[in-house]
Amino acid sequence: MLYSISGRSHGCSSRTQAILFTLSQLYHAKSSGPNSRSNTRYPNPQSSSKFATTLNPKPPPTAGAFGNDTVTKALSTYANDWNRAFEFFNWVEAQHRFRHTADTYNVMIDILGKFLEFPTCWDLIRTMSSRRCLPNHVTFRIMFKRYLSAHLVREAIDTYDGLGEFNLKDKTSFCNLIDALCEYKHVVEAVELCMGPNRRPEFDASTKLYNMILRGWFKLGWWSKCREFWEDMDKKGVKKDLHSYSIYMDITYKSGKPWKTIKLFKEMKQKKIALDVVAYNIVIRAVGLSEGVDSSIALYREMIDLGCQPNTVTLNTIIKLLCENSRVKDACGMLEQMSRKGCDPNAITYHCLFGYLEKPNEILKLFDKMTEDGVHPTMDTFVMLIRKFGRWGFLRPVFIIWNKMEERGSSPSEFAYNALIDVLLQKGMIDMARKYDEEMLKKGLSSKLRPEIGTKLADAEYVNGL
Secondary structure, X not given: OOOOOOOOOOOOOXXXXXXXXXXXXXXXXXXXXXXXXXXXXXXXXXXXHHHHHHHOOOOOOOHHHOOHHHHHHHHHHOOOOHHHHHHHHHHHHHHHXXXXXXXXXXXXXXXXXXXXXXXXXXXXXXXXXXXXXXXXXXXXXXXHHHHHHOOOHHHHHHHHHXXXXXXXXXXXXXXXXXXXXXXXXXXXXXXXXHHOOOOOOOOOOOHHXXXXXXXXXXXXXXXXXXXXXXXXXXXXXXXXXXXXXHHHHHHHHHOOOHHHHHHHHHHHHHOOOOOOHHHHXXXXXXXXXXXXXXXXXXXXXXXXXXXXOOOHHHHHHHHHHHHHOOOHHHHHHHHHHXXXXXXXXXXXXXXHHHOOOOOHHHHHHHHHHHHHOOOOOOHHHHHHHHHHHHHHOOOHHHHHHHHHHHHOOOOOOXXXXXXXXXXXXXXXXXXXXXXXXXXXXXXOOOOOOOHHHOOOHHXXXXXXXX
16 A cells, blocks of 8 residues: 655756757647647657657757656656657657656656557557566556556456566556555455455455555545444454554544544554554544644644654645634744755645635745745646636736746646636636637547537547547
């Protein structure tokens, strides 16, 4: 079971920015030339080479300008535009002799899978094998994730069954499959594979697999099933570990029973289970809800005294609790102290504050501070602010945020486009809304059906590949 602890997200390096500048020139030339990508559904590596040679107006940078991390970041920038990402992937190899690694292949496969381009994903996996850049567990964890996010359960299971070809049909891959099934709410199928009459004989149902399934019922929000499964773990003699308790504490908190979360916390202490920062973060939220933010701060101090160091999530939790209790000034003070406490703020830290500030100028000022401090805004940041300013009826700050997003080289997601189009329609700017609607459809992103700007059902069907 993976528990992600958010860290600081830095902005693009100067080398990455140089690549993105080159890309912007390259794609601008292409989009205005006769070989527009809108005419090509599957980019060809050879055509990418020819294209880069004829249209790049400046001599290309040397091969040394393209490091593995730089190429990975550049690909991620185009996560919402698979065509451009794939063109860059081919271009950097053909024009600059960059040798793709498993990391860069995996990022590209993830982007393609997001847009259901699974045949091309498999082409890349075969290419990896032929180039001795072998696919690894991460490669197929991505394939499981993308198949199951599209609810293609049979395809995900068949992929696991075929992993013997890559010498990867092992416990790690099985756990990755079960984790993906549970993550995307196919818990019934996960239970069948682990505990059903037709269960896979390769691996016993361990505490780790039980934890994944418990988390799966949690993702579905089936609280009674969570409780039943928790009790079944005791009946079947499954040893509950720190992660088991952390998941179930989160379940009790999210189901509106913070007092049960605190009870479980005390039970863990009685059993002398060593508490980690994840467990503390959950109970700090629960104590804040049931006893108030000051009690949460007291628990935060207790964890430090006991030698458990807080992380960014801990401080984010307290900042959010302060904001929810109308103590925004105290929350801003906590933000200023974070770096001194060894917990650098991240995008979620600022999201907590953006949600409770009430003046556009205050929000824009905080956004500037966010970027100046090296915290990279996520697409969720941009969407959140566009929607917030749109609800208030302010158009100018909407375009300030949109322009900042483009200046940073971020490719807008379908949620960003739809948020902007909604604001424009609210203001009666039909022609401009139509322009952005057409732009997102060309990128293969799903648009809402909007009769007022002439969005057609056929367009939506094309985008979704129906």
